[in-house]
Each structure stands twice: as C-alpha cells, then as structure tokens.
Amino acid sequence: MNQISKWIIYTIVALFLLAVPFIMSEFFTTMMVRVLYFSLMAVAFAFLASQIGLVSLAIPAFLGLSGYTIAILETREIMFFPYSAMAAIVVVLFVSAVFGIFANRSKGIYFIMLTLILGQIIWAVARQWASVTNGVNGLIGISTPDAMQFNVFGANVGFYYVILFTFVLIVWAVLALTRSSFGMKLKGIRESESRMIMLGYRVSRLKWVAFVISSLVAGIAGVFFVYFVGVMHPSAIDLDSSAMVLIAGIFGGVYSIIGAVLGMSIVQTLEVVLNAYTQRYLIIIGIMFLLVVIYAPKGLMGLIYKNKYMKSLYDKWYKGRKDS
C-alpha cells in the first residue's frame, strides 16, 4: 500500500467520523458517543494492562469519582462547567495519587485483588453516603453545558464533536506515551521488575505515574459520561462495569490500546442488541469472555496483527523505521 492510498483511507475515515451525525441515524450517533466515553475507560485499562501488565478493576471508580464530583457540585449549585469539570479532575488526580501508593505495593493477582477492593470502596461510598450522593437513587438532572451544545449546519452535533475530538487527542497522546522513553520503561517493568530496579530505575514512581495517568483518562471519561447521561448512579461504577471494561480489554487483546477501543465497541454493541431481547445479557457476554480468555488470549488484535500490513504499521509506530 503506498503513501497516497494510505492518506486517502485516513481522510475517508476522518470525514466519515465527522459526518456521522448528518448521514447516520440519531440512534447511531448516540451509540457512537456511548462507545467513545466507554472506550476512554477501555483505553485507561489497556494502558496499564499493556504497558506494565497490571490488570485493574478500579477503572470505573475514577469515572465515578469525576462523574459524582460534577453531579454533586452542579445539583447543589456550588459550581458549574467548566469549574466543576476542573474540580472533578482534581479529585480524580488526588484520589488516584493516594490509591496509587497502595496499588504500587502489589503486582499480578494482588493488584487485581487490591483494585477490586479500591473500586468497591468507591462504589460503597457512592451507595451508602446518601446525604451527599443520594444513595441508590442516584443524582439526576445534570444538564449538558452550553459549550458542548453548539450547532453545525443546523444540527446539534456539539457533544459528539467535542467528545470525538477529545477522544482522538487522548488516544493519540496515550499511544505516543506508549512509544516514548517513559512507555519503554513501563514495558521494562512489565517484563522484569527486578532487573529494572537493579538498573537503577525508581520503579514504584514510574508505576505510580502510570497509575495516575490511567486514572486521569478514566476521569475524563467520567466528565463526558455524566454530561451525556445526566444521571449519576452507583450502578455505573459497580463491579459489573469493571468487568465490562476488562472484558473489552481482553476482547481486543491485552497488549493493545486500539484493541481495547475495538473491544469496547463490540461489547457496547452487543449490550444494546442483547438488551433488546433479555435483561440478562451479561450471561452471554460473560460466556464470550470466558471463551476468549481460554481460547484466544491475544484477542482481536492478535488476529489483526497477523496481517502483514497491520504488523508493519505497528512496528513502525513502536520501533521506528527498520534500520541497520
């Protein structure tokens, strides 16, 4: 494939994404928005999983933290966008900085156990601290800020464009991180923590920074989540959500960030389609998850990278042009 046809393809994809609200149904656009903010969570998950090899079950907790901060501030009329969103990000950074200290002290299965506990703590507080979070009833009536409501050619596409732009920016930034010197160090930790320590790396600080970055991405997802749905409910951050993020990550392939986005698109589509037939769609998603873990641990991207062209794209991104 030559340069020109490559750019033609990129342009077509970009134009299609921009044109979605005009050429596709409203349902599809809504679905896209949903996939985009959930994909941000999947990216947060895949960043930790692919770079340091840590499987976190606490990703939705940070979506919840920022979502709840905005919901609480706005329903009580203390602060509004953009200050509420900034406050939400500050809360996310602070909590992840503290949680990161504990999470750093574990690896492998202990990390899963610990993040499960941390996620459950946030969930339990959201559920039980009724005087502030309104408990199981959740907080309702958060309206989308005007800044995300602009019209283009008479169509209300503001929210879609804002989230699409943010999403592309974040995915690019995370991908850039993974091929930076910092990302290389994280991969070193994934492969051999003891060797990295012997080489003089401050391994726990690197892991801590990665944890905070991942939480930040999940926190940004929370901002879009709460403004789009308008409701903040504990069920958004329960363990089923953690599992959904994890399932998306595994579907796509644990070592791939793009894969996580693909995986999340599949999971969300399945959820909507299956939801039309049954409330208990988690059984089906769970079984698919089980099959993927057992039979295709590399997930979708494992298949995609078998394609030579895709593989060379991957190599070029991560390793530079082949030299020597």
Next chain:
Amino acid sequence: MWMTVIDGITMAALLFIIAVGLNLSFALLRVANLAHGALYLFGAYVGYSVMSYTESWLLAIVVGGLATALLALLLEFFLLRKVRGDNLRETLVTLSVAIILADVMIVIWGGSPMSIPYPDLLQGPLIMGDVIVPKLSLFILGFAIVIGTLLWMLLNKTKIGMIIRAGVDDYEMVAALGTNIRLVFTSMFVLAGFLAGIVGVVGGSHLIVSPEEDWRILTYALLIIILGGMGSFGGSVVAALIMGMIYSFGSLYVPEFQLFLMFTPVALVLIFKPKGLFGRGLE
C-alpha cells in the same frame, strides 16, 4: 455496646470460614478465585430452596455445601485446567464465571432480597446475666470454632495437611512433586468451595441473601487475605476478627464509610508490612 461486639464476633466467624478456604486455595494454586463470593451466594440460594422444600436447616447446610463444592469441582476441572500455569488467565476465568453465575442466579432465584429461615431452636436471645446473646450468633461462633479446629487439624496432623503447608511455603518444590499434588490442589479448591457453600447457608440466615452480596463477601474475604497474609491460617483468624469488629462498629457509627474503614488496617499493612500480618510473600 455488647450487642455490637457480639455482632462483630459473629461476622468475624462467618468471614473467617469464607476467607480461610479462599486463602489456602489461593496460596496453593496461586489463583485468586474471584468467583468465591458467587459460590457463597450460590450456596445460600441452594440452601434457601432446600429449606423451603424440606424445612430442614441442617439438610440445607449440607446440600448447600455439597452443591457448591460440586460447582467448584466443575470450575476447577473443566475451566481452570484449560489455562493452567497462567495465573492471570486463571484469575480472569474465575472472574468470568463469577459474572455468569451472578446472572444465572438472578434468573433462577430472582433479584429480590431474601433471608433463609432457621429453626426455632436457634431463634431468640440467650440471656446470661447482663449479656444478651442471640442464639444464632452463638451457633455461628461454635460452628466457626468447630470448622476452624477441623481445618487446623487437617493442616497440622495429617499427611495431606503437610503437603498443603509445604505447598504454601514452597510452591515450586511441591508442584514439581508430580500429578498426585494436582489432586491435593483440586481438593483444596473444592474444600474452599464447600466451606463457601455452608457459610452461604448459615450466613444467609444471619445476613440477607441478594444479588451483589457475592461481590460484598468477596471484597471482605480479599481484605482478610491481604491483611492476614497469603496462606496464613492464624493470619486469617486475626484479620477476620479485626474486620468483623470494624464491620459491626462501622455499621453502627459510620455506615457511609464502613467499607472505607475496613480498608484502613489493610492500607496500614500495605505500607508497613506488605506481606500481611502473618504472611510470607506478596508476589
């Protein structure tokens, strides 16, 4: 005050039986069975059904335990063995089973909270001077002591126990011993499932049985493992007591942050003694 202490001890007794099985199987197989909470809930639901057909509480406990043990056996035999050796994938398999099982249980038993009725013999309080103790609490405590003693004897007085302890200490050495060890590992996993099942029935009588209980129980059990230390019997006892007390006092005074409070000792342990109170390692 007394009531809260007794509540705490009762909770500790329940949590101990749940956590000790999970802890030992975790230390042996190096698989954190994230379906453990779901197994607990499964035992509770089976016990509930048995209870409503036969009205025999003892039968409910036994059947609940056996049914859960069977489920654990199936999980070990048909699923975990397929991904043997990759601890991360094994853990993910147990997680997916937990998700599936949770939904299956909602399909079978519905989503509304219930409680398992228990015999009149255990209803009401026992008054000892100034102290009023619910009979069920006494039973649960005695139950935990009996099971704890039996487990302790199994671990310390039998040959299987010796293998289990050796496996907890030096996994690789025992794993290298051969296929027989596999059987011991599987048995431990199934035993942990059995314990989860019987506690499900007993705990389902004391607490409520509802969806989401599975994750709550699992979270408590994991807290106890990290606090007490992986593979430590004594650590599980002490950690369960600490957690039980924080649970009951927390529920009374700061229900909003009860789980948060339960995490405090774990946070301290992670900072000052990452291997847990009596643990051997955090690998």
Next chain:
Amino acid sequence: MINNEQTTQKKNRKPALVVKNASKSFGGVKAIDDVSLTIDSGRSRVMIGPNGAGKSTLFNLITGEIPLDEGRVFIYGEDVTKKAVQRRSELGLSRTYQISNLFHELTVKENMYLALQGKGWELPNFFSFFIPWFKNEKRTSRVKEVAESVALENKLDTLVSNLSHGEQRQLELGIALAPDPDIILFDEPMAGLSPSERVFMKKLIKRLATEKIILAIEHDMDFALSLTNDVTVLHQGATIADGTPDEIKQNEDVRKIYKIQNTE
C-alpha cells in the same frame, strides 16, 4: 552524575566494596553466616564453592535485592546497608543473573536502551513524554556500541525470546555492562554455554577484569583461578578460605570439600 572529579578521587582512596559480618537466614536456616569481604579499587575477586554454598544469596545481599539480617555493606565507603538497590546501582554497582533476567518480549535494541538509561530519576519533562524513544539519538547510538561489545550487533531487532541461550547470556552481560558500571557481580556468566560460546565469554570477561572491578561466581576452576589473584571459597554460607589461587589449591578444607564433590 557520579563521574565527576571529586568522586573519582574518593573512589581511588576507598575500597570499592566491603561486606562486613553479613548474615542471612531463611526460615531458621542460615544461608549466609558472618561473611566478610573486601574488594579494593582496581582489583577483582573470584568466589567459588559447591552448590548451595550461598554465593548467589551473598550477591543478592550486596545488591540489596534481599535485605541483610545482620552486618553491613559499603560501596566506595558509603554505608548502603539500609539503602535501596537503586542507590547502589547509582554508585556504580551492576550484576548479571545466574538465570538470565531479561526483558523477554522486547527486542535486543530495546533491552539495551533500557539498560543504558537507568541511572537516576529524571523528572519527566512534559514533552519528553511524547517523543518516541527511538528518536533519542544520543542514547540509541550507545546501544550499538554496547551490542558490538557483546557481539549482538546483528541481532538488534530480534525479540529476546527468539534468541538462543548463548545469545541471551551475552545480552545478560550486555545489560550489566551498558550503564558503564565500576563494580560488576558476575553470577556464573558461563552457565549452560557451549564450548565455543565459552571462548568468547572468557575473552570478554578477562578483558573486563582489566578495566572494571569484578566479583565473579564461577564453577570453571581453571578459568576462575586464571582471572585474578584474590579467591574466596564459600561453603555452607561461610568463608572457609581466602587467598591466592595457590594458597587455595593447598588449603586442606577446600581440598576436602572438592574431593567430596568430585566423588559424588
């Protein structure tokens, strides 16, 4: 960085590595029992002893990967007993592992790159986060140099998991050498190598012994004794002999241990 004039002077005065009365037990069994060891600047030392003598454990105590029960460790006069592994690495300590400890799913080039820039913690410059690692010319040019020194210059883009055992041992050495350390601990660098691979490795280590301070665990007695004049014999966690190769060969205790070993 550590290579300024002042520290160079300091390094020349103080012994490079001192282990004082080190002890370590695992579950009641003494793995290391009151071992003392001094390596002066500009000298090397070889450690021999039967399997299970505690040689690798002693290495882990020196690097700090396992904390000491008792005793102290000094590197260039600095008491590092309670200091982190990273600090010891900053002072110029490096090691190889008996079982190769490499970044398996990364290429040789990436392994070398990681080995090259461990020292210290640079505060992450925001923009450096987004510059691809391979664009850093200063560091990637050193990668080739190091690769050449361990004869892996043709394997730069190969995944470590696809290397042969011998190549992995070479890379193991390369990673230890890349940070340009002053003191290198070699833990059986030739374990499992074929005779032809050994020749290369021997030559390399011999050359290194003239430039760096080496503490090596080695089973090949002839090679070990040809490397340096300072030999320590470890047996059951304790030093039983310490001296020149000739003294060691004459030592009764050593002869006894190795006789028993040979007849087994």
